[in-house]
Amino acid sequence: MSDALKLGSTIGILGGGQLGRMLSVAASRLGYKTHIFEPSANPPAAEVADQVTTAAYEDEAALLAFAEAVDVITYEFENIPTSALDILEAHREIRPGREALRVSQDRITEKEFLSGLGLKVAPFAMVDSADDLKAALTEIGAPSILKTRRFGYDGKGQARINSAADASAAWADMADSPSVLEGFVKFSHEVSVIAVRGASGEVACFDPGENVHVGGILRTTTVPARLAGSLRMDAVLMASKILNALDYVGVMGVELFVTPEGLIVNEIAPRVHNSGHWTQNGCAVDQFEQHIRAVVGLPLGDGKRHSDVVMENLIGDDMDRVPELLVEPHVAVHLYGKTETKPGRKMGHINRVVLPAKA
Amino acid sequence: MSDALKLGSTIGILGGGQLGRMLSVAASRLGYKTHIFEPSANPPAAEVADQVTTAAYEDEAALLAFAEAVDVITYEFENIPTSALDILEAHREIRPGREALRVSQDRITEKEFLSGLGLKVAPFAMVDSADDLKAALTEIGAPSILKTRRFGYDGKGQARINSAADASAAWADMADSPSVLEGFVKFSHEVSVIAVRGASGEVACFDPGENVHVGGILRTTTVPARLAGSLRMDAVLMASKILNALDYVGVMGVELFVTPEGLIVNEIAPRVHNSGHWTQNGCAVDQFEQHIRAVVGLPLGDGKRHSDVVMENLIGDDMDRVPELLVEPHVAVHLYGKTETKPGRKMGHINRVVLPAKA
Numbered sequence A, B: 001m002s003d004a005l006k007l008g009s010t011i012g013i014l015g016g017g018q019l020g021r022m023l024s025v026a027a028s029r030l031g032y033k034t035h036i037f038e039p040s041a042n043p044p045a046a047e048v049a050d051q052v053t054t055a056a057y058e059d060e061a062a063l064l065a066f067a068e069a070v071d072v073i074t075y076e077f078e079n080i081p082t083s084a085l086d087i088l089e090a091h092r093e094i095r096p097g098r099e100a101l102r103v104s105q106d107r108i109t110e111k112e113f114l115s116g117l118g119l120k121v122a123p124f125a126m127v128d129s130a131d132d133l134k135a136a137l138t139e140i141g142a143p144s145i146l147k148t149r150r151f152g153y154d155g156k157g158q159a160r161i162n163s164a165a166d167a168s169a170a171w172a173d174m175a176d177s178p179s180v181l182e183g184f185v186k187f188s189h190e191v192s193v194i195a196v197r198g199a200s201g202e203v204a205c206f207d208p209g210e211n212v213h214v215g216g217i218l219r220t221t222t223v224p225a226r227l228a229g230s231l232r233m234d235a236v237l238m239a240s241k242i243l244n245a246l247d248y249v250g251v252m253g254v255e256l257f258v259t260p261e262g263l264i265v266n267e268i269a270p271r272v273h274n275s276g277h278w279t280q281n282g283c284a285v286d287q288f289e290q291h292i293r294a295v296v297g298l299p300l301g302d303g304k305r306h307s308d309v310v311m312e313n314l315i316g317d318d319m320d321r322v323p324e325l326l327v328e329p330h331v332a333v334h335l336y337g338k339t340e341t342k343p344g345r346k347m348g349h350i351n352r353v354v355l356p357a358k359a
Helices: A018-029 A044-048 A060-069 A082-089 A098-104 A107-116 A130-140 A164-173 A229-245 A287-296 A316-326 B018-029 B044-048 B060-069 B082-089 B098-104 B107-116 B130-140 B164-173 B229-245 B287-296 B316-326
Strands: A010-014 A033-038 A051-054 A072-075 A124-127 A144-148 A158-161 A179-183 A189-197 A203-205 A209-214 A217-223 A250-259 A262-269 A308-315 A331-335 A346-354 B010-014 B033-038 B051-054 B072-075 B124-127 B144-148 B158-161 B179-183 B189-197 B203-205 B209-214 B217-223 B250-259 B262-269 B308-315 B331-335 B346-354
Touching (some): A018 A033, A018 B018, A051 A060, A082 A098, A107 A262, A158 A164, A189 A287, A203 A229, A229 A250, A316 A331, A331 B018, B010 B018, B051 B060, B082 B098, B098 B107, B107 B262, B158 B164, B229 B262, B250 B287, B316 B331, B316 B346
Parallel strands (some): B010 B072
Antiparallel strands (some): A189 A203, A189 A209, A209 A217, A217 A308, A331 A346, B124 B179, B189 B209, B250 B262
16 A cells, blocks of 8 residues: 555544544544444444444454455554454554554563663563562562553553562452563653654654653643653654654554653553644644554654643543533533543543743 | 533534534534434535435425434534425424524525614615616616525626626526625625624624635635724624524624725625634634534633634645645645545635744
8 A cells, every 4th residue: 555545435443432533533634434343332433433333353254344344444442352453454454563563462572672672661570470479579679560461551450569568469450460560760750752654654753742640540741741852852763763663654652751861661552642632732733633644645744733732631520520621711622422421431631722921 | 402412412414515524523522423414425424423314305204303313403504495494493403593594595685684783785686587687787886796595605696797788698697596686895805703602692703714715715714814903893793793683503604894984794604614614723612613512502612712824725626735735834634525526616625823933
């Protein structure tokens, strides 16, 4: 697929959550249709997609029909079963490609990949048993954090270890899943770079955003981030290095810890990323559109920012604040169409456009 | 309907063109679903709507089923047959209401309504025959312009009369439709106000934009418009007067001529308007979202502008310029998903975000 898909082509999206929903909207802006594949009924993305397949990732017939019905395949989350990818890939190109999924689906593989590129990561050790954990704690020390190698998100599948006494409870939390113990990094704050690589290899990065997490869930992203000029350049170079090494096509979120010794990679996500939502109201071309452009083979936008933005997630009962947010000047409200509010559930976000003070 | 429709409710939209498409996207941002009613197959809005009914406006059963399936009804164009509105209105509220449609569907009714509010309009005379036209030309003079009273758009159903010798050809162009002769107004430029009135009667206006038409079709809208402070206030007051007089709920486009003697109303459109597309990239809340907020009973956004914008329509072969526009900094490209390009057809638009010059 060297040329761009023609107008009116259909992009298949694995996953029907809010990221798929906003990808669908971006695709429509460029004249493309979307087809959502999602196991659960009535997913948020279905409401703005041209077609929807409701089927399990184990349903071979449904996967085949989906692949036949679309012109290219992308995804809104990285934890897609390998067996499903095998079936789909035999029929349609998947962007970003399998290597990015292989690397990012496993925390150890990811850290080894990043280290191999010469990028700094937090100290880590493999943990497959209670004995492994004991040995790892001797090496890494406490406080540290035990995480499942696969399928974790939004702070799920994680247990903090403040001293050796917490070890057995932490290991029990992992329910025998292959895990990794990560040492704590002393960082002043976290930033993320939303980077995109096009089908012909060009890379564009949005300005780094500064993230605040509460309880393992992203709370706010502020752009511009506090970041010295040299580190700002480093952040972009690191992201580019990762995308090029993976021969990546699409948007990736790269989370970085800012430390006195420089930037340390926290984790990467091979998809549009919550910390990139600010681009919807800060840039003429947002992260969702950049991803679609890459996936269909269009040239990337340059990712320039026209406005400063503070993005804030609306989580659970934050929905009660929507009436006041709707009337706040220069606030853009983005809701995901989820009718049931649950604690910790991402229901929407707002982008506060920050105007320069008048002289 | 005094309270807002609850999240997940469905907004029925009559008409499936690009305005319906962008209304659907705005509805999704606020957590609402849309259902498009459109006679022609595969309309642009269908690709981002939850449901689509493909049926004629004369299909009573389809109209009834549509009304039953939605929670409120709005429209993207004003030329909906009265018989269809009668059926729909018996089952669901239509916003904006019937009075706005009655007034705007007929150029004479509209001008009489506006004059009745004390607003200036161009001199006009009713023309139902060749003899009427002769008499009207004596009164109004030439150059002037003959227009059908109903169903005109984008310069269609119009004939310019430079001298009495053009009269018979112009009248032939109208094909016996009831018509109106409008005198030319000496204006320096045209501006439009995109105004919105909420369900509880509050009015908000976006900053006036300055319009350039070519061949009867809007070419560009530039914000801010060239407009003295006093006229800027006048423009907003005139728009508010019109909306209040109609007990209007939703967005209206009000086109105004700027003359040495003040502002003259050219025409009104009871819907989101092409000259308001700049708001997508100049404001946190755009015209499409303001319309949806009004229709579902949510509070309006304040309509503040965070950036200056030049909107340019992509008409017919302008689509050939898309590759270069995609890579121009601070340009947002909005395409409508129309796969067939025709001369004069609106295929998309761009918004150029204009950054302040650095000091």
